[in-house]
Each structure stands twice: as C-alpha cells, then as structure tokens.
Amino acid sequence: xxxxxxxxxxxxxxxxxxxxxxxxxxxxxxxxxxxxxxxxxxxxxxxxxxxxxxxxxxxxxxxxxxxxxxxxxxxxxxxxxxxxxxxxxxxxxxxxxxxxxxxxxxxxxxxxxxxxxxxxxxxxxxxxxxxxxxxxxxxxxxxxxxxxxxxxxxxxxxxxxxxxxxxxxxxxxxxxxxxxxxxxxxxxxxxxxxxxxxxxxxxxxxxxxxxxxxxxxxxxxxxxxxxxxxxxxxxxxxxxxxxxxxxxxxxxxxxxxxxxxxxxxxxxxxxxxxxxxxxxxxxxxxxxxxxxxxxxxxxxxxxxxxxxxxxxx
Numbered sequence: 125x126x127x128x129x130x131x132x133x134x135x136x137x138x139x140x141x142x143x144x145x146x147x148x149x150x151x152x153x154x155x156x157x158x159x160x161x162x163x164x165x166x167x168x169x170x171x172x173x174x175x176x177x178x179x180x181x182x183x184x185x186x187x188x189x190x191x192x193x194x195x196x197x198x199x200x201x202x203x204x205x206x207x208x209x210x211x212x213x214x215x216x217x218x219x220x221x222x223x224x225x226x227x228x229x230x231x232x233x234x235x236x237x238x239x240x241x242x243x244x245x246x247x248x249x250x251x252x253x254x255x256x257x258x259x260x261x262x263x264x265x266x267x268x269x270x271x272x273x274x275x276x277x278x279x280x281x282x283x284x285x286x287x288x289x290x291x292x293x294x295x296x297x298x299x300x301x302x303x304x305x306x307x308x309x310x311x312x313x314x315x316x317x318x319x320x321x322x323x324x325x326x327x328x329x330x331x332x333x334x335x336x337x338x339x340x341x342x343x344x345x346x347x348x349x350x351x352x353x354x355x356x357x358x359x360x361x362x363x364x365x366x367x368x369x370x371x372x373x374x375x376x377x378x379x380x381x382x383x384x385x386x387x388x389x390x391x392x393x394x395x396x397x398x399x400x401x402x403x404x405x406x407x408x409x410x411x412x413x414x415x416x417x418x419x420x421x422x423x424x425x426x427x428x429x430x431x432x433x434x435x436x437x
Contacts, residue, residue, distance in 0.1 A: 128425055129178030130414070131432035133280065134331050134376040134399025136185040138163045139207050145200050149191035155285050155298040163403040165211060169218065171407045175400070175414035176425075181436075182208050183222040183250040185404055186284035186303075190226050190255065197226035201236050209244035220247045220436070222280045227255035230264055234271050241275055247436065248278030248327070253303075253310040257287045260310045261317030263355045273323035278435070280329045283307045299404070307335035312344055315367045316354030327435060329372040331399060333383035338390045341365055365390055372435060374399030375428065380416050397435065398428040 143160050154160060172180060184204050190197035201224045208221035223240030225233040240246040249272065251260060258264065260281065272279060283303035286292070293302055311330055314320060320328060330337070337344075345364035352359055360367060369391045375384060376399030387396070398417065400410040417424045 128429065129176050130398045130425060130429060131436065132172070132177050132180040132400045132402075133329055133397045133432065133435075134374045134401050135168070135180035135182050136163070136401070136403050137168070137182045137204075137208065137211070138184075138403065139204060142184065142189075142200065142204055145196070146187065146191065151187055151191065155186050155303075156289075156293060156295070157297050157299070157404075161403045161406070165215065167407065168402065169215075171400070171402055171410060172218070174407075174411050177398075177400070177414070179217055179220060180400070180402075181220045181222060181247060181280075182211065183280055183282065184224045185282055186252060188227075188250075188252045188255075188284060189224045190228070192256075194226060194229040194232060197229065198232045198236065200224075201226045202239075205236070205240045205244055205246065209240075209246075212245060220245075222246060222248050222250040222278065225249050225251070225268075227251065227268075228258045228264075230267055234268050237268065237271060237277075238275075241277060248272070248280060250280045250282055252282055252284040253306040254284060254286065259313040261313030261315075261319060261355055263317070263357075265319075269319060269323045269326065273325045276325045276327075278327045278329060280331075281307060281310060282331060283310075283335070304332065304335040307332060308337050308340065311335075311337060311371070313354065315344075315360065315364065316348065316351070316357075318357045318360050320367060320370055321360055321362065327372060329374060329397065329435075331374050331401075332377040333375055333379050333387045334368070334373045334391070337368060338383075338386040341368060341390050369395070371395065372397055372431075375417070375424075376401040376405070376413075379413075380420060393422075393427055393431075395431060396428055397432050398424075
C-alpha cells in the first residue's frame with residue numbers, strides 16, 4: 125500500500141457464533157446499545173478503500189468474551205482468535221489482530237495470550253477496562269503482565285461498562301459517557317499501580333484520544349503526589365504527564381476540534397495513532413471521521429501512519 129494509507133489500530137469484528145453466545149448469556153443490548161452491528165470482511169475492506177486505510181488491526185470490542193463462566197469464556201476467546209487468524213491469513217497485510225483473552229480467569233488468559241501470539245500471529249491482546257469489576261492495576265494480573273512484557277506485546281485497552289452501571293448510565297448508551305470514564309479510571313489504576321514502569325516492554329494503546337485523561341491529568345497528579353501508591357505498590361517516581369507520554373493513543377471517536385488538541389497538549393504527537401472504531405461506529409460515520417482527519421492543517425495522515433510503523437514494525 126502507498127505510504128499515505130492509514131493503519132487502523134482500533135477496528136472491530138464480530139462472528140455469528142460470538143453474537144449468539146453473547147445473546148444466549150443475556151447480552152441483547154450490549155452496553156446499552158440498541159443491538160449488535162453487522163460485520164463482514166467485504167464490508168470492512170470497502171470502508172478501508174474509501175478511507176485509504178491499508179491495514180486494520182481487528183479486535184473484539186466490549187463486552188468482550190467473558191459472560192460469567194470461565195470455561196465458556198476460554199472457548200469463546202479461542203473461537204474469535206482463530207477466526208481472526210483465518211481472516212489475516214486470507215487477506216495478507218490488510219488485517220492483523222489483537223487477541224481476546226478470558227479475564228478475569230488469569231491462568232486461562234495467560235494461556236490464551238501465549239497461544240494467540242505464538243501460534244496464531246496476534247500482535248498483542250485487547251483488554252477490557254475492567255474484567256467483572258477487576259481493573260487493570262489489580263495485582264492479580266501480574267502473571268499476565270510478566271508474560272506480555274516478555275513478548276514485547278501490544279496491549280489495546282478498550283472500555284466496557286462499569287460495575288453497577290445502571291445506577292449511573294441513566295438509561296443512556298454507555299459508549300457516550302461511561303466508556304470515557306472507564307478508560308480514565310483503568311489507566312489511572314495502571315499508573316497508580318506502576319504497571320507501565322514495572323513492565324516497560326509492553327506497549328499500551330489507549331483509545332478515544334485518551335478519553336478524559338488529558339483534561340484531568342493535572343488533577344490526577346495533584347492527588348498522586350499526596351498518595352503512597354496503589355494496590356500495595358509504591359508511588360511512581362514519574363509525574364502523571366510523564367507516565368501518559370509513555371503510552372500510545374488512538375484518535376477514534378470525535379478527535380476534532382477539541383479532543384485531539386487536548387491530547388497533544390499533554391502527550392505530544394509522536395505516539396498518536398488512527399482508529400476508526402468500525403463496526404461499532406457505522407461506516408458512514410467512520411468515513412466522515414477519516415475525512416475530518418484529512419481536513420486539518422496538520423498532515424495527520426502522514427503523522428499517524430509514521431507512528432503506526434514504529435509501533436507495529
């Protein structure tokens with residue numbers, strides 16, 4: 125593909141079996157949305173042609189693969205990962221994928237992450253912001269971080285509904301507000317637990333322009349400087365801004381005019397990436413967002429493409 129084509133690190137897929145399993149588990153309106161979107165390889169490739177996207181890194185979005193039963197989650201993770209590996213094998217450099225893993229069952233999650241990266245060619249893993257209430261700073265995840273760090277893996281964080289969501293969502297779709305707070309909450313938990321410092325060979329990718337992190341970073345720093353740490357871990361020696369500058373961020377959602385500018389003010393531009401959020405973002409809206417990317421004074425297409433090349437190799 126030509127150099128000006130995009131690399132989409134925030135692209136989703138579905139399978140009929142996955143949707144059937146989620147529906148059977150009672151997930152009829154995922155995260156308060158009206159229903160499940162449709163997805164096919166051909167539809168995705170058509171959008172990629174329209175937006176001049178060379179490669180899309182596929183992942184399963186919220187609500188993930190764990191609906192309450194560890195064994196069922198392990199089987200479902202294997203299914204979606206093998207499906208994604210087949211898509212990649214059939215379409216060469218047009219697709220890659222981040223593996224789904226059955227958290228909060230850490231041993232099974234480690235096994236599936238290793239299998240997906242070593243045997244199926246996954247570029248890393250996708251982790252929901254919380255796994256049945258356990259956020260990403262939870263010390264129980266250390267065996268997973270150790271394995272991912274050893275493999276220099278990419279971890280793509282994706283928000284999901286928080287515990288007790290019905291009390292705060294007020295009947296509205298969770299992606300509108302709750303997803304933003306979920307990403308902010310779990311990344312803050314990661315930083316307070318010192319996970320990125322202790323596992324420096326993991327590349328963390330944070331979606332949606334960092335959610336509300338750019339706006340509240342200085343407030344987080346005020347409290348971080350007063351607290352001893354989190355989960356029994358000592359406080360980081362790095363400031364909140366310094367820690368955020370070690371992460372990667374995609375521009376999925378509504379980056380212009382405000383969100384991208386706020387993010388750049390905190391982290392700069394050398395770790396920003398393109399994300400469409402298709403198929404949960406409808407194709408027409410994903411195309412509009414790509415057009416907005418091309419309509420700015422900064423050559424965002426060249427910038428995010430160069431950054432993706434550094435991240436993905």
